[in-house]
Amino acid sequence: QVQLQQSGPGLAKPSQTLSLTCAISGDSVSSNSAAWNWIRQSPSRGLEWLGRTYYRSKWYNEYVVSVKSRITINPDTSKNQFSLQLKFVTPEDTAVYYCARTHSGRVDIWGQGTLVTVSS
Amino acid sequence: QSVLTQPPSASGTPGQRVTISCSGSSSNIGRDIVSWYQQFPGTAPKLLIDSNNQRPSGVPDRFSGSKSGMSASLAISGLQSEDEADYYCASWDGSLNGWLFGGGTKLTVL
Numbered sequence: 001q002v003q004l005q006q007s008g009p010g011l012a013k014p015s016q017t018l019s020l021t022c023a024i025s026g027d028s029v030s031s032n033s034a035a036w037n038w039i040r041q042s043p044s045r046g047l048e049w050l051g052r053t054y055y056r057s058k059w060y061n062e063y064v065v066s067v068k069s070r071i072t073i074n075p076d077t078s079k080n081q082f083s084l085q086l087k088f089v090t091p092e093d094t095a096v097y098y099c100a101r102t103h104s105g106r107v108d109i110w111g112q113g114t115l116v117t118v119s120s
Numbered sequence: 121q122s123v124l125t126q127p128p129s130a131s132g133t134p135g136q137r138v139t140i141s142c143s144g145s146s147s148n149i150g151r152d153i154v155s156w157y158q159q160f161p162g163t164a165p166k167l168l169i170d171s172n173n174q175r176p177s178g179v180p181d182r183f184s185g186s187k188s189g190m191s192a193s194l195a196i197s198g199l200q201s202e203d204e205a206d207y208y209c210a211s212w213d214g215s216l217n218g219w220l221f222g223g224g225t226k227l228t229v230l
Contacts, residue, residue, distance in 0.1 A: 037219070047165070047208055047221035064218050098164055105171065106155040107210060107219065110164035 002026035004099050004111035012093075012118050018086040022099030022111055029075045029082055030055045035102045038073060038084045041113075042095035052102065053082055089118045124148065124209055124222035131228040137197040140225045142209035144190050148220055149211050154192040156185055157208045159224075165208060169194060196227075204229045 008020035022036070029036060035054035041047050051063035053073045063071050072085045086093060099111040125143040132138040144150065154172050157165035167176055169185035172192065182203075184195045192211075196203055209222040 039219070039221075046223050047210075049219035049221070051218075062217060065216070102219070105153050105212070106167060107157075107165075108167050108170070108176070110166070113164050 002101060002109045004101065004109055006097075006099055006111040006114050008114055008116075010115055010117060012089050012116060013120055014090055014118055015088055018084070018089050018093065018097075018116055018118070020084045020097055020099070020114055020116070021081055022083070023079070023081040024101075025080075027101065029053075029080050030077055032056060033103060036073075036075065036082045037100045037102055037107065039098045039100055039107070039110075040095040041098065044092075045095070048095075050084070050086075091118045094118045123213065123216075123220050124211065126207075126209060126222035126225045128223065129226045129228065131230055132196075132199045133230045134199055134201060136199045137195060138199055138227065139196075140194045140207055140209075140227070142192045142194070142222050144192075144211060144220070146190060147215035148190075148213040149187065149192055150190040151214055152212045154185065154187050154209055154211050156183075156192075156194045157210065159206045159208065168207070199229055201229045203227060 003025045005023045012018045035052045037052040038050040051073050053061050070087045075082045096113045096115050098113050100107050101109040156169040158168045159165040172187040173185040182198045207225045213220045
């Protein structure tokens with residue numbers, strides 16, 4: 001049974017970096033058939049896919065255009081987890097952040113979600 | 121603003137059949153599969169329908185999905201009070217090279 005466990009602070013200051021981690025159990029971050037995603041949800045934006053990392057003989061990263069200049073998603077094979085860093089945050093980045101697995105064309109496993117508030 | 125368009129709300133009485141639509145374009149629903157998610161307040165979305173019309177293990181057969189052209193639908197038959205939740209559609213977009221979600225439909229069981 002695949003599970004994703006998120007960790008990280010629930011508060012970030014404007015202009016600073018939001019950092020979250022997602023630990024994987026029951027699968028591998030290096031899987032050749034899965035991708036590892038970050039998705040956020042807010043009342044104003046709804047569900048918004050931010051990006052993903054995946055391994056297909058080498059590592060790939062893909063990001064949504066709206067945050068591409070500020071986001072990094074990194075796999076950590078030694079700990080079987082992946083992380084999100086979002087730089088220069090503003091109050092508009094306040095949202096519930098989810099890590100999620102995509103497999104066979106659908107988002108099938110979600111983390112528990114982390115409410116991140118951007119406020120001074 | 122979501123590129124996949126859903127009605128913001130839907131409602132029905134217990135036992136009724138309710139459908140929720142999801143409209144997209146040729147770069148997403150028109151060329152790729154659609155999945156549906158159910159979300160209760162304070163919890164993560166849960167996969168309800170994948171590959172347009174497949175129910176994952178444990179999902180009651182009261183839930184069904186369909187797709188035609190650039191639109192998809194979720195149908196819930198024999199509506200129950202515990203079906204009151206938010207429902208989202210999703211599809212990969214080949215032009216944006218990313219996942220798209222619908223704006224969500226809040227289902228109320230009257």
